[in-house]
Amino acid sequence: xxxxxxxxxxxxxxxxxxxxxxxxxxxxxxxxxxxxxxxxxxxxxxxxxxxxxxxxxxxxxxxxxxxxxxxx
Numbered sequence: 100x101x102x103x104x105x106x107x108x109x110x111x112x113x114x115x116x117x118x119x120x121x122x123x124x125x126x127x128x129x130x131x132x133x134x135x136x137x138x139x140x141x142x143x144x145x146x147x148x149x150x151x152x153x154x155x156x157x158x159x160x161x162x163x164x165x166x167x168x169x170x171x
């Protein structure tokens with residue numbers, strides 16, 4: 100299974116994916132590049148920038164991706 104196929108499978112099963120999930124669950128380190136590949140291949144991928152505090156109390160920002168039309 101390719102990285103893109105694993106990402107699509109993950110989003111279909113769990114609704115969305117973040118960079119942390121891609122790395123920790125799938126071993127994918129360049130999620131944004133694979134999302135670019137998927138959109139180039141015709142997938143409609145929605146994205147949202149999320150800002151939250153991390154465990155150290157610092158604010159961090161990351162993107163959450165999901166297939167357009169699916170619940171996130």
